Amino acid sequence: MLTERQQLILRLVIQLYTSDGLPVGSKTLMNAGVKASSATIRNDLAALEQKGYLEKTHTSSGRIPSVQGYRFYVDHLLQPRSMTPAEVSRIKTSFRKDFREINDIIQQSAKILSDLTSYTAFSLGPEINERRLTGFRIVPLNNQQLMAIIVTDKGNVESQIFTIPPSISSSDIEQIVRIINDKLIGEPLITVYHKLRTEIPLILQRYFQSPGSVMDIFEMALSQAFEEKVYVSGKMNLLDFDLFSDVPSFKSIYSLMDNHDEVVSLIEVPDDGIEIKIGNELEKDELARMSLMTASYQVPGHGKGTIAILGPTNMSYAKMFGLMDVFRHELANHLTDYYRLIDSFSTS
Numbered sequence: 001m002l003t004e005r006q007q008l009i010l011r012l013v014i015q016l017y018t019s020d021g022l023p024v025g026s027k028t029l030m031n032a033g034v035k036a037s038s039a040t041i042r043n044d045l046a047a048l049e050q051k052g053y054l055e056k057t058h059t060s061s062g063r064i065p066s067v068q069g070y071r072f073y074v075d076h077l078l079q080p081r082s083m084t085p086a087e088v089s090r091i092k093t094s095f096r097k098d099f100r101e102i103n104d105i106i107q108q109s110a111k112i113l114s115d116l117t118s119y120t121a122f123s124l125g126p127e128i129n130e131r132r133l134t135g136f137r138i139v140p141l142n143n144q145q146l147m148a149i150i151v152t153d154k155g156n157v158e159s160q161i162f163t164i165p166p167s168i169s170s171s172d173i174e175q176i177v178r179i180i181n182d183k184l185i186g187e188p189l190i191t192v193y194h195k196l197r198t199e200i201p202l203i204l205q206r207y208f209q210s211p212g213s214v215m216d217i218f219e220m221a222l223s224q225a226f227e228e229k230v231y232v233s234g235k236m237n238l239l240d241f242d243l244f245s246d247v248p249s250f251k252s253i254y255s256l257m258d259n260h261d262e263v264v265s266l267i268e269v270p271d272d273g274i275e276i277k278i279g280n281e282l283e284k285d286e287l288a289r290m291s292l293m294t295a296s297y298q299v300p301g302h303g304k305g306t307i308a309i310l311g312p313t314n315m316s317y318a319k320m321f322g323l324m325d326v327f328r329h330e331l332a333n334h335l336t337d338y339y340r341l342i343d344s345f346s347t348s
Contacts, residue, residue, distance in 0.1 A: 002051075002072075006044050009034060010053055011077045013045075014065045018316045023062025067279035070291070070313055074276050080321040088326055091116065095334045102126075102156055105338060107231040109307065109331050114234030116327070117320060119311035120257065122267050123231045126303035126335065131156065131189045136180045138173050146173065152189065153342070175207055230263045241312045243289050252286045267294050267308040274324055279313055291315055295324045297332040302339055307331065 002010065012032050013024045026041040034041055045063050048054040053069035056062075065073070083091075094112040099105045106125040113121035135151035141161065150158045164173075183200065184192050235257050239250065256262050266282070274295040279288050293315075294308040307328055309320065 002048075002053075003044075005034070005036060006048055007077060009041065009044050010048055010065075010069060010073060013048075013054060013063060014070065014073045014077075015318070017064055018314045021314065023057050023060040023064050025060075025062040028062070065314070067313065070278050070317075071281075074278070074317055078317055078321065080325065081318045083322050083326050087323070091323075091327055091330050095330060099338065102335070102338065103229060105331075105335060106229065106305070109327075110231040110233040113307060113309060113327060114237060116323060117309050117311070118234070118237055118240065119309040119315065120232065120234045120237050122263060122306075122308040122310070123233075123331075124264070124267060124306040125229060126299045126305045133184055133187055133189060133192050136177065136185065138177055140170070140173075172208065176204075179203055179207075230260060230267070232257050232263065238310070243312055249286065256284070256286065266292065267306055272296060274321060274328075276317065276321075289313055291317075293317075293320055293324055295328045297328040299332055299335045299339065302335070305331070305335070 009029060012029055012034065016022075016024045016028065016032065026038045026045065029041050029045075030036075030038060036044075045054060048069070049056060049063060052066055053072055054063040055066045057064060091112070094116075095105075095109075097108065099108070102125060106123050110121045110123035113123065131152040133150065134153045135149070137149045139147045139149065141147055144163050146162055146164055148160050148162065179200070183203065184195060187195070235254060238253060243249075256266075266284075274293065276291060276293050278291045282288075282290065282292055287310075289312065290310055291313050292308055292310050294306060297305050297307070299305065307324065309315075309324070311320075
């Protein structure tokens with residue numbers, strides 16, 4: 001158990017270290033407002049080090065926070081900093097652009113968040129459970145290729161280019177489109193997903209000797225609509241921090257961020273609010289010196305989305321927490337307005 005003064009000292013050490021990156025000593029803490037003698041403060045620093053909350057550097061008599069220290073701070077001492085009106089205005093202004101579809105907003109939100117924080121940012125859109133299939137078209141590109149286009153009622157447009165087997169004729173393609181439009185248009189995507197594996201293959205067997213190759217055309221395009229799209233921005237920002245001992249270490253992190261499944265598992269959606277994972281809590285050796293701040297947001301009637309930032313363990317948690325809280329609500333408001341517009345078109 002830490003005394004009140006030890007908690008104050010730990011909070012100040014973290015605030016000062018995340019501000020300027022310099023080890024913190026007793027004199028600095030006295031100047032920061034700790035009302036105790038230099039000797040008393042040194043004793044408290046030693047006690048915090050012994051408990052595992054601080055570490056002593058080899059090049060200085062000052063201390064720096066440990067992962068355990070950051071964890072205690074985040075759980076018990078963190079006081080989120082309120083955003084200034086100018087900072088809030090900057091976030092709102094960043095979203096004042098014309099977006100053609102939902103994915104544009106989600107993708108742009110990752111870039112905005114990365115620009116605001118100077119960290120690597122992730123953005124995962126609302127869940128797809130309530131989306132419905134509203135359009136399916138196939139556009140011939142040449143004799144061997146075609147483009148399948150899928151549209152949902154929430155403004156998402158997915159397309160996939162295919163090379164068609166010689167055994168499939170243009171009349172076959174037209175038949176596929178008729179079947180899909182007759183059986184699947186207007187259905188929720190989750191229903192479409194199940195019918196593709198049950199009802200549709202049986203129907204296709206009536207018309208095609210090899211329905212498997214026909215199914216591939218639609219199924220591959222639809223898989224994009226089902227895929228949880230995670231947008232990443234600011235990967236190179238990690239080079240601005242002293243996080244990597246060598247080039248292979250950076251390449252390992254960079255390749256991880258290019259792996260869709262790895263990123264999805266990394267930014268698991270928190271139940272509510274904002275969650276912070278530090279160092280080894282991320283369960284990946286290459287992320288041992290980093291922290292991940294993840295925030296969820298709710299779009300009424302359209303599910304839950306996620307934003308996240310990845311940066312060094314000495315990020316300014318108080319500032320980033322306040323920024324993420326404002327950002328997630330602004331993103332939710334913007335998506336809600338967009339969905340309301342889409343819904344008004346679909347009912348008019």
